[in-house]
Every structure is written in structure tokens, then in C-alpha cells.
Amino acid sequence: MHSIPLAATAAIATTFAGIALADDDLRAQELREDAQYMFEPIPLSMPDMPNNILSTDRIALGTMLFFDPRMSRSGVFSCHSCHNVGIGGADGLEVSIGHGWQKGPRNSPTVFNAVFNIAQFWDGRAADLAEQAEGPVQAGVEMNNTPDRVLDTLASMQGYVDAFATAFPGEDDPITFRNFALAIEAFEATLTTPNSRFDQYLMGADTLDDQELRGLSAFMDQGCASCHAGVNMGGQEYYPFGLVERPGADVLPAGDRGRFAVTATVADDYVFRAAPLRNIALTAPYFHSGVVWSLEEAVAVMGVSQLGAELDEAEIADIAAFLRTLTGEIPQVTHPVLPVRSATTPLPEDM
């Protein structure tokens, strides 16, 4: 123990530390490169939309429609009721509450960065945000309206008549249900959250601490990134919930067979779109069933059901810490002043 003089011990320790640091640097560089290969930062500019024009006028109209509870039959619910821009673009409920206090079938997915998903809804049954926007307004358990009644409502208010005319220039009859949906899509396309700490890390900044870096490493090594990759860290592909081991009926209710309802294919039984993980720290509760409130518990469930891995407590904590770095800059939305009703505006119903 005492055969090496103190000075020499210190020299050896320095050398060891030097080697260790070099190794750490190398590993850190590899980790960042792996991450850059698997993931992509949220872009700063709005995406190009193949079927829509993101003009200022169209976005302004979409903002009005998104926040207008008169788009629902009762006059109580708007898109914003379940996709609250103050609560991570979701509603913080197990499943949403809609018309007549009915429960919706699934947890409300965030509208933030939804423009980057390959398709919309948990089962991907809508090709894009415009197609999605036509759904809840008609769903009996959500806004319970009809396209005709929506159009009657819009046409009855001069403010909407003018706004549709400027948002869809050159159209003889701009107030259509398709244009209603396109305007909402245009607004929703603005709801992106760039510059999360993880995105800054991907761009070369040292914004993650040791635990978060261990979490990132585990996220890739354990295979989470196989499904949760790309710009939205998910939202691109469909997988059976219970790829390795089906979770209990509390988390995966037997009555909701996911994408099977869309494709009627046995291979799609209990298949859902891998959830995008952007801003996941803001959007509890988790899963389509919305029964899991803790991010750590959600990570543990995923480990067992999708990877067949009993993650230990430290690893779960690391991955959860990493996931909390995915919170981006939240869009600042000025609440729109909505058009004034007229004598021909349909009255609220079913109250």
C-alpha cells in the first residue's frame, strides 16, 4: 500500500484519469453521432404541406376555428378543449370528455408537432391533419356536429364569411367543410416546438447532464429508438402494443383493437402508431388508454411489453430523465377574437 511514493501515485492517477477522459470523450462523441443518425431536431420553419397553403390569412382563420366552441353542437367544446396549447397540446385527462359528458374512447394525442406524424389518430386512420380535423367535430362523443350545421354556422357570421374569402382567394364558394379542415390544419402546422435541450444537443451543444446522457444511451441500446426515432421520435410506424408481452387489460383494454378497426387485418390486432415522444413530460397520462400517469411507469411498461426487458429502477430513471429533455419551446398563441353570431346562427343544441 505504501510502496509507491505519494508523488508517483498522483502521477499515475493523472495518467489514468487522462485515459479515462479520452475514452469518455470518444464515447460521448459516438453517442452524439448515433443520436444524430437516429433522430432529427424539430425544424425551425414550418414544413411544406403538399395539399395546403400556409398563408397568414389561412392560419388566422384556422386559429379562429380551432378555438371556437360554436363549432360543436352544444357550443361547449372546441378543438382546443382537448388539445390545449397550455397543457402540452393535449388535455391531461385519461380520455377526453365530450358532448353530454360522454367519455371518448382514447387519450387525446398532442397537437404539438403532429404535423410530423405519418398519419393522425392513435390508429393512423386519418392521412393528415386536415382529414383528422373532420373527425372530432362530427364524433357523437366529442363535438357531435354535422358538416352542414358547421357550414350553416360559419356562413351565418360575417366575420367567417370574410375570413374564408381571404384565406381561400379565387374560390367562388370558399365556405366548405374541406376548407374548414384545411384552415385548421394550417394553424396546427404552426404548433411545433423546436429547440428542446435534446435538439440543442443534436445540434452540438452540451445541454444534457450525465443522467440524461445515460438515459439517451439506454434508450438506443435497449431498442426504444427502433420505434421512437426520426424528427418526432415516433409517429412514423405501427406496432402491436404487446410486441413481446401483452400488457394487462387495464393498460390495453380488450375492446379497443387499435388499427384492426381501420384495416380489418388480423395482423393489425392491437396495433397502434408508435407514440411520438416530443414533449412527453407535458402530456401525461400515457398510452391510448391514458391510464398511466407516471413517465417512469410508462417506460417500465414499454420495456416489458415491447422489448421483453425488465429495466431496472436506475435505467428507468435515466430514460425518463432523457425523455424530459424532449420538451421544446412552446408556441405562443394569442387567443383569437371570434366572429359575432347573427340572427341566422344555429342555436346551441342538446344541452
Add this chain to the structure above:
Amino acid sequence: MHSIPLAATAAIATTFAGIALADDDLRAQELREDAQYMFEPIPLSMPDMPNNILSTDRIALGTMLFFDPRMSRSGVFSCHSCHNVGIGGADGLEVSIGHGWQKGPRNSPTVFNAVFNIAQFWDGRAADLAEQAEGPVQAGVEMNNTPDRVLDTLASMQGYVDAFATAFPGEDDPITFRNFALAIEAFEATLTTPNSRFDQYLMGADTLDDQELRGLSAFMDQGCASCHAGVNMGGQEYYPFGLVERPGADVLPAGDRGRFAVTATVADDYVFRAAPLRNIALTAPYFHSGVVWSLEEAVAVMGVSQLGAELDEAEIADIAAFLRTLTGEIPQVTHPVLPVRSATTPLPEDM
């Protein structure tokens, strides 16, 4: 018919027109002076509050609380649900829908300029906006929460812990139900709507057209201004609904005896606070019962019930046209980003 030469006729006409114009000018000046005596423009600056401090931090906290649906037991309703800043500060419903799809007892009054009312609620049972704010959050048919559960919710989120500390500096335990109410009041005090066309007229501009001026004149001559005067054109005194003739049970339901429930005094039977008329064009439907959707019909009902006057159609149209000049500049509100829940945040209940 032809005894006066054409040139002479023209000269006489000019003279007559000159006299008529002079008379008109005089009448116009008198009308404006009468109006300036009866009414007051909405001030540009926030009012001083005797029991509150309108600091930026307190207003910011109040904005969060006002928009946060987690202040309700279910997590569905916020103050903003029934006092929508996009719909004239009200909800456009006959009566509001609350917890469990229950109907509230009365039409939601606008939050805009409510700071100028002598007291809050249709029956004036709350002395100020802070006292008012403590009501709906606890009402079983509205947000159905309890003060303790609200405080537990607030204390569970670091964002609220920090925001209360900065909004109420120097307090050892800033998260109190009273401070919750004071912060909401501070935000609501910012929701004023200056510079309506009528206010600009009061300040000397010629912003009203002939019909609107006739309407203003009738509004004062018929006696409407006896109850609807001052800065808020109402909101200052209590009067029986049916001062001259009690309206039918559709407009004045027998079960709601108004201020009688507050004072238990027979003189207060069916007594309500005169509604403030600011932005009245934005806040249909009308009256505490919310059953009248047309401003013209509301004017007619008031004529009969409060003044004993069967106003003719032209006069009703004139008064309604005048009332539409009371729409001011609507406050621009940026939707707040709300604090993130934690493991100790109470879960939504009763869904």
C-alpha cells in the same frame, strides 16, 4: 306652384337648410353634452384596486389560473370556459354547462369591464372580482372543486409554487385560496375594452351615424339611461326585473328570485343588478335567464317591463344600432403555458 322663380326657390331652400343645420348642430351638441353627463368612457389605464396589487407577476399568475382547467375537479372546465375572451368574455350559451353536463342557474355575465361593476354576479352577491372568483370553482354545477383540492393542486406543481412566490412577495405561505382569487382578479382587471365608437363620440369624435345618434337620444329620452349609465352603462344599481310589468315566465322564471336570495328582503324579490351594456352586441343571449337571442327583442322586453313603453320598431332598431356602438377594443390575450403536473397532483375526478 310656379309663382316663385327657380332661383328664388333655391335661395329660400338654402336659408331653410341653413336654419335647419344650425338647429341640428345645436341639438347634436346638446345630445353629446347630455351623453357626456350620463356616461363615461372606459379608461385606458387599469383601475386602482383597493385590495389588490396589479403587478405584472400577479397578472401573469392570474392568467394561468383563469385558463387552467385543472382548477376544476374534472379537469375539464376553467374560468375561461364560461368567460371566453374570444366571445365577448361570456360563453354564448343560454346558461353555462358545468360539471357532469349540469346546467348553471343563470346566463354567464361577461368578464370584460366587470371590474367596473359595483358588485359581481347577477344578484351582486360578491363584493368584487376576487370574491366572485371563489364561487364558480366551488359550485357543484360549475367546477365542483374545493378550496383544499385547489390548493393541493397548486402546491403540487413547481410552476405554481414559483409563480405564487413572485406574485405575493414577502408572504411565508403564498398559496392560499384568497391569493388564488386575488391573482384571478388582477388578470380580470386587465380585461377592459376602451375606445368603442361610442367612447370616441364621448371624447368628441363624430363616430356615430344618424341612426345611432337617434338611438342614443331615444336611449336617454325613454329612460334606459336611468339604470344603464356610468362607465359600464349599467352594473351599478339593483332593480326589479319587471319594474312596470313583470315579463313572462320564459324570460323571468318564477324559481329565480334574484337578489331576494342574497338579502331575504321582500323588496328584493326578482331584483337583479342592471346589466352593464358594454359590448352587448357580443354577448347574446340576454338577461339572467339567457333566453332572448336578439338585441332588438331584448330592447323591446326592457321597454315594456322596465319603462312601460311599447317602443315602436324604428325606435327599437335605433336603440339597438346605438348599443352596437358600445363594442370596444377587445384585449389581446396570449394563452398561458401552464405549469406541469407532478406525481402529487390530484387526478381528475368524477368523469
